[in-house]
Amino acid sequence: MYKLGFGMMRLPLTDPKEQTQVDREQARAMMDAYLEQGFTYVDTAYFYHGGESERVVKDILTSRYPREKYVLADKMPLANFKNKGTAEDQAKVFDEQLEKCGVAYFDRYLLHCLNTENYETAKRLDTFAFLSGKKAEGKLRHLGFSFHDKAEVLDRILTEHPETEFVQLQINYLDWEDERIQSRKCYETAVRHGKKVVVMEPVKGGRLAKLPAEAEKLLRDIHPDWSPASWAIRFAASLPEVEVVLSGMSDMAQVMDNTGYMKDFTPLTEAEKEALAQVAEILSALPAVECTACRYCVDGCPRQIPxxxxxxxxxxxxxxxxxxxxxxxxxxxxxxxxxxxxxxxxxxxxxxxxxxxxxxxxxxxxxxxxxxxx
Ligand code: SF4
Ligand code: SF4
Incomplete structure (x- = not known):
């Protein structure tokens, strides 16, 4: 399997102010271009694009391609069940997701966004056991979770749930040594537990795609034709235990750029990694909001603040x-x-x-x- 995954959370929109208005025609052409080149991994979730992403998956992918042509990943929205929601609600959501995506099973299925708080919800709803049951029924092939917390929390969850087959982590060269995100420590924890890693936010919500001029020059001096975003994706893909790096692609140019270098991917050299460490230093010196543009905050805002x-x-x-x-x-x-x-x-x-x-x-x-x- 190629190491580039198609994240279905930043699709092109027909109305830039409305996340549910996905430009299906453009998204379809992007998916076709991605699959034509032999890439397979497609990642969606219950609340991406205000709940529309899974339907788009059905429209542009599962209703048009044979089942063996793609690897589909979806996620259980634990945050929806915080302080409310029952095991029955969880079961309903799972069935609804299969229906919305138009498939009989998921290749990959994740508990979405595990952290200390959502892990409590997963324990209350017995989510790991529920999903292991779905695996036994053949409704999902591989069980994992996406994770946003400290490495010690990851260590605890993986110790308590050895049935986990893979983890999805936020990894990029700016967060690698960051004490809050702990990309490196989380990666090393997953590897110590013998798990494969799927990477999310390799470009940090777009922040690593648009670099300050002095940082971009540093990279262009080495490879004039490599985009800053491609440097970031290459960094994550260079880690040996990384299976797939997800890119939330928003237009055809990004699909062509990403698939171009990820087809014959070669890991970064030590000198190239050193250049990225210097870029990280430049970026760290600038005040910035560490927002990854996931948009989880937007729907609940009573003032519709973007x-x-x-x-x-x-x-x-x-x-x-x-x-x-x-x-x-x-x-x-x-x-x-x-x-x-x-x-x-x-x-x-x-x-x-x-x-x-x-x-x-x-x-x-x-x-x-x-x-x-x-
Ligand atoms: S501020 Fe909103 S969009 Fe940014 S990381 Fe937090 S939830 Fe995601
Ligand atoms: S009103 Fe302010 S605090 Fe409340 S959700 Fe919107 S941005 Fe957040």
Whole structure:
């Protein structure tokens, strides 16, 4: 299996303000191009694109290709059952997912976003046992979980659940040594337990695709034709126990770029990894919101604040701020026209509870408001 997976969470939209409005025609062409070149791994989840991603999977993939042509991964939305929800609800969701995706079984199935809190929900609903039962019934082939917490929590879960076959981790060259995300420590923990690794957020929600000029020059001097995003994906794919690196592709250019170098993938050399360590140093010196643009926070916001869009803009303006140059106020106003301004936040903190990165969203929004609203 090639090491590039197609993440179905950042698909092209016909209406940029509405996550459920996936541009199916474009997405279909992207999927065709991806599969034509021999790639197979497709990753969806219950709440990607406001619940529409699984239906798109059916429309553009499972209703059009023979079952053996693709490896389909889906996930149990544990966060939906926090403090509520029963084992029956969990079973209903699983059946609904098979139906929405149009398949009789999943090749891969994950508990979505395990952390200390969601692990408690999984224990309450006996999710591991439930899914092991589904595996025995032939409704899923391989069981794993995606994970957002410290390495010691990962160690505990893997010790308590040796039936886990693989884990999905946030790994990228900026988070590799980060004490909050602990990419390296989590990877090493998974390997110590003998698990294969699927990588998510290799480009850190797009942050590693748009580098400050001095950082990009460093990389272009070595390989003028490698995009910054490709450097990031290559970094994750170079790890020996990584099976697949997921890329949430949003247009055909990204599909062609990614499939181009991932077909005959060769791991990075030590000198190339050293260049990325230098880029990480440059990026770490800039204040930035560690938002991965997963959009888990958006639906519950009573003020419809486009939180990740503001954070992406704020991050991209950090170099300008450092050099005393003007920020992109017009872009901010354009984003604000589609939802609430940052200053409209009422500090209800629903977003912070939903955020797998544990970001202090309210504090960051206040900085965004000061930067763009004066
Ligand atoms: S704290 Fe602010 S940004 Fe977060 S959900 Fe509430 S209103 Fe929206
Ligand atoms: S603020 Fe958190 S939940 Fe919202 S998009 Fe960013 S990382 Fe995801």
């Amino acid at each position: 939180i990740p869009d503001y954070f992406a803009l704020f991050n991209s303006d950090q170099m300008a701020l450092r050099q005393g140059l003007p920020v992109k106020t017009e872009e901010y106003q354009r984003l604000a026209a589609g939802g609430g301004k940052a200053s409209a936040c009422v500090s209800c903190r629903q977003c912070e509870q939903a955020c797998p990165q544990h970001l202090k969203v309210v504090d960051w929004l206040s900085r965004v408001a000061k930067t763009y609203e004066g």
